Amino acid sequence: MKPTLFSSWQKLSTRIVGLLLSFLAVALLVIGSTLLLSWQLEGSAAAINVAGSLRMESYKLAMLAGRLSDGSERGEAVAGVRAQIQRIDGTLALLQQGDPQRPLFLPPTSAIRDVYGDVQREWRVELVPQVEKLLTPEASASTPVSASYAVQQLVERFVFGVDHLVQRIERDSERRTFWLRASQLTLLGLALVGTVSIIYLLFDMVVVPVTRLQGGLERMREQDFSVRLPVNSNDEFGMLARGYNQMADKLQDSYANLEQRVQTKTGELEQQNRELALLYDSSAFLQQPQSAEAMCHGFLERISEYFGADGGSVRVLDPNRNNIHMLVHRGISAELVESERCLKVGDCLCGEAVVSKLAVIHDLRRNPNNHNLKCNREGFSTISIFHIFAQRQYLGFFNLHFRKTTVFTTAQTALLETLGQLLGTAIENQRLQVRERELAISEERNLVAQGLHDSIAQGLNFLNLQVQMLEQSLKQQRIDEVESIVPMLRAGVDESYQDVRELLHNFRTRLQEGTLVSSLETVVDKFRRQSGIAVDFDANGDGAPFPREHQLQLLFIVQEALSNVRKHASASQVWIRLADEQDFTLSIKDNGHGFDVQKLQTLGDAHVGINIMRERAQRIEAQLELKSQPGEGTEVVLHLPRAQRRAA
Template sequence: MPFSVTLPSLRQRLSTRIIVSSIVALLVVLGMVCWTLWLSWQLEGAGAAINDTGSLRMRANRVAVELLQRNPEHDQLTRQELALQAATLLRLQQGNPARPLFLPADARIRLQMQRVHQHWQDLHQAALHALAGEPADTYLKVLPEFVQEADLLVRMIEVDNASKTNLLRLSQAILLVIASIGTLAMIYLLYLWIISPVLRLQDGLRRMATREFAVRLPVETRDEFGVLADGFNQMADELEGLYQDLESRVAQKTAQLANQNRELGALYDMAAFLNQPSDIEEMCHGFLRRVMSQFSAEGGSIRVIDPQADNLHLVVSEGLSESLEDSEHCMQRDACFCGEATQKPVVVIRDFRQLPKPELFHCARDGFLSLAVFRVMSGEEVLGTFSLHFREQREVLAADAQLLETLGRHLGVALDNRRLSAKARQLAVAEERNLVAQGLHDSLAQGLNYLNLQVQMLESALKDGRAEELQEIVPLLRMGVDESYQDVRELLLNFRSKLEQGELQAAVVDTVARFRRQSGVTVALDVNDDEGAPLPPEQQLQVLFILQEALSNVRKHAQASHVEVTIRNGRDFEMVIRDNGRGYQPEEVAARAERHVGLHIMRERASRLHAELKLEAAPGAGVTLRLILPWQERQAA
């Protein structure tokens, strides 16, 4: 049975855990990096402050030197140094984050900066008084205190920088530890979340491949791997159930295949039997025996429909008593179950005893308990039925019923083919009889009519005693008898002619040689039969008949001394017969076409070949006959 799995929720998904842990690790790393960057920025600003604070001492000493020298030319430089000193103090107090330059955010340092600024105010006033001409003693007196306070400020900033430097190093060490621990934790989590479940799934598949269908995977989580493990377990349950039931299924399938093979064998044997040459009764007997043997039936019959009287006629039967055959040799189509089967595909009677009044049925009275009737069909036409009789209660399975229906169709096609073959043979016999009648009319009938006239003249001459006429009539009678004899020989020869494949050339040579002996006319024969494929025997025979009829007409009517026969077997087949006889007027022959039976016979034979027959003639110029068989009409030899 199909199994189903429940998808994990968003919080339970493995992808959610991986994304959340990755985001947490990223935030921690970014925080630490930002913290170290901030410390570096603080150290850089404090370092700039240390430099500027140191420059305060340098400039203060330089102003002292200038004031002691009392050089009026340097007063302007002194004032510039004082202005730069004031600007430096202002930068230190206000700071410059862009440089960066600023004092550490420490109250003691800020207080010290105020002291430095206060001393600078005193020092700056003393410097201005000295520039105004007063003694520089006051400046020199205040200067050490200012320098001392500036040095203290520098040391305080350096101490603060040292602590921040240590904090930066500690932060970097913590970041390194976090990176190492985070990497190990991520490796462990990936092993726990992904690698371990994959390994368990791989081991389960390996054991499953060795037909260890009892293996199950632990379902420890509700994430994707938990869903996979649950699905694997359900699949294992299904496979275990299937494998446990596999033997019975294999046996069942084997039995089905064996049954199908028996059915195919039965169909093949029946088709081979039905295709063997035999008459209808023999074929029906063989069919019925094989079907009864295949299905263990004790009796059977085959009936065909008479469409004129709407009756069913018994053709053959096996295992039925004479009384049953006599009573059911002919029945109405609606009289019994055999007729009912012509209206529906299958009629099955499992037990006659379960029917009302079973004694009314001849089969039941004959000792049969079960009956199965099937239609005999050719295409969509119902030709009849065949029945199987059982002396025990019998149920026909659906597969057996289908096989029997198929066998009924095979029998119907075989019966139809036999009937069509019989009709084809009758038609061929009728056509050949027609040609024989035409040949007799054209040869023997005319010759006998001529002899009849001569006999009448002979009787009249004998009665009147005209001896001179007797001497003239007797040679004419002999000549008429000889011609009739020759006609009979030609007809018998035509009737007996039979060719196999490749014998046309030899038959043509024999026909031309016989014509030379009978007529004394010289014949030029030119046969080229090597370029094209050989004609099949039936077409060869029709070509030979046309040649014989044409030469017979030359002997009887042409008064020729020379005949040419040319045969070319290339892509098209062509035969040309040309004589140098007296010829004829085509219009006159066309007007009396019904009287020229020989010409009519040749055209009928050419029509059978699907060939074209052409006649070219003129009075005193002989006759040329052309037989052309296009390559499209050639049959496979």
């Protein structure tokens, strides 16, 4: 909508600018008229001077005309008369044309122009022709006295006309001087009136509204919100007054309802604190190591107590059979538990909710089939169903049963959905932990099987062959062969017995309190006692501690390497070097007979001990290197770069 002229004039800025422009226009008009009158008075004064000079020039012309009768001076007199006529003509022309630069001009009135016309006509028609007659050659012989007297009479008449013109100009100047004084007085009065008017108008339009607004603000600062400002205009101060009144209304309403609002906000904060406390308590409880039933039971107790539920249950989904199993329950009868212990997806209200996977709150009183629902027969009026998710995977749902009709707010629904996600994450973590334990047990069983195959199985196979040879020797009554086989059987049994003891020791190995170095020292001391082989153990560095699982794998690798030294190397000295800096390096070296590494690689998985060490090294992302030459001993080097190293 375009603003109209009236609405624009209502603006304070427009009115102030218009007022100042009006005073400026009047002042410029008066000043302009004063300047014009001053300029005209200067021109009239110059015209009076020039017109006054005509009288002297006219008398001089009469004197020169009188000298024409003197024959001896006639030539000089004629020249003087002609020059004088030209000067008077020039003066009359100057008065007629004017000179704006001096300034010089006749006042532009008809009376003065008429008088000037009479003077000019007197000069050109009567005086100049009469003087021209005296200048003719015919009059040169003798100039009568009457002719000179006639020129003097005409000069007197011309001078009289000039005097009349000067008087007219003087009277006009007097009148213009009066108007000049009047305009000056008007300008002075305008300045006084304008200043007073501007002060009054600015006081009325600016100072008074500002003072009124300041007074209102002072009273508002003193918490007096009843004051209101009058709205007397539609300008900016009127808008300010209306805005002030609206602000005062809102502040008065705010202060009047402040206590109630504080109570409301306090209640909201308390409710949020209770929600946060419930979330924190539930999260801390769900992270504790416990069974799924105990975890769900504690979870159900907490939310039932928080929401005042009379009963509830937690149900998990069997996706393979589309069954919903009740895991825990609270506050519901044994009959209801037995009837709904296992539901199909889509059955009853709970089964239908599984299909949609959306939170549902059922008001059983509004259900047309409520008489067929077991929950209604139990006395429950409201049944709520909230689902359990873990990383977008649907796991089940939990119920809250209320005997009174209950309505959940949006915040409560969001809280229960969040709790469902927490419970789902906890259940999924438990399942992952079980799977991880199963995987670890499977891997350990694989290592046990490899250890048995590498030690006891080979020993038993050797004993089996010796027993077969013993049986054949007994059948053939070869006593000498029997005597040679029996020691071999005893040696094989002893070797198998030592292998069993060593395997049992390795399987029962646990990290004691202390560092990796202290645990390795314990293993080395036991190896010295059991094998009688000298061991030089040197550990340097102060790197970050390993996780306990990694330390256990390192111990197993050292034990397997020492076991291989005892069984296969026929060594008398072992050197163990540990460099624990940013990179970790562990070396086990012996002075045994050694072997061909390339030939060992052709055996593949036949040498189980080496493969077990490699598998354990891969678990901690380490690199295992085997160095050996026939007759030069064997060295096992385990290296863990800083990029793959993890601290406890």
